[in-house]
Amino acid sequence: MTNSDNDDLGDRQLKDGRWENWDFYSRLPDDADVAKEMKDQGWNEFFSIGDGEGDLGIKTWQGKHGYLLQVADAAQFSPFLKVDTFPELMELLAKWAPAVQAASVSALIRAANDYGLHDGGVVENLAAKAAYGVGDLKEKLEKEKRQREQAAWRRRQQRGQG
Structure with missing residues (x-):
């Protein structure tokens, strides 16, 4: 053509x-x-x-x-x-x-990192979305992040006291 x-x-x-x-x-x-x-x-x-x-x-x-x-x-x-x-x-x-596929993959990667709540990479964020489902994901990730931060704070406290 x-x-x-x-x-x-x-x-x-x-x-x-x-x-x-x-x-x-x-x-x-x-x-x-x-x-x-x-x-x-x-x-x-x-x-x-x-x-x-x-x-x-x-x-x-x-x-x-x-x-x-x-x-x-x-x-x-x-x-x-x-x-x-x-x-x-x-x-x-x-x-x-191929252009549509590349745009779709880029959108998926952006969406996987939208919340910015998980310290992991794209694979971890996608796994979290798969595990928790789209509707509950943000709340669960926020809760996990708070728990990770609290655990890190407790470890720092214990090191300081021990």
């Missing part, structure tokens, strides 16, 4: 192995409800990977004229990419999946 000579940042469709301009929005009024217009034009959500609401994600739609793909995060989204066949969609997904 190659880019066409006119390499702007608008929507694209793949035709004969080349990306060409294709403007999904040109048929829509300025105040259009894009999700409703997509549905009205026969585009149905196909599947998504990643988390386009936070970190990087990919959303796809299927219609009678092929497939649409859009890459998004919480702040922005890409132009639509339109392909005619499922194998072409799979090729696009294979190119984008």
Whole structure:
């Protein structure tokens, strides 16, 4: 697949192995409800990977004229990419999946260290989340931290007295 000579940042469709301009929005009024217009034009959500609401994600739609793909995060989204066949969609997904995977792993590592309550590393924090569950984790980690601090204080006291 190659880019066409006119390499702007608008929507694209793949035709004969080349990306060409294709403007999904040109048929829509300025105040259009894009999700409703997509549905009205026969585009149905196909599947998504990643988390386009936070970190990087990919959303796809299927219609009678092929497939649409859009890459998004919480702040922005890409132009639509339109392909005619499922194998072409799979090729696009294979190119984008590593970026989505890296963003997901980064988000997981950030989330594992969000509380800052455990002295261990990422593995220990993930194990604590798995052991305690998401809902009770913060309180349990806070309690463990207090207990560790109290035990350390008692050891210091005993060394000073002994």
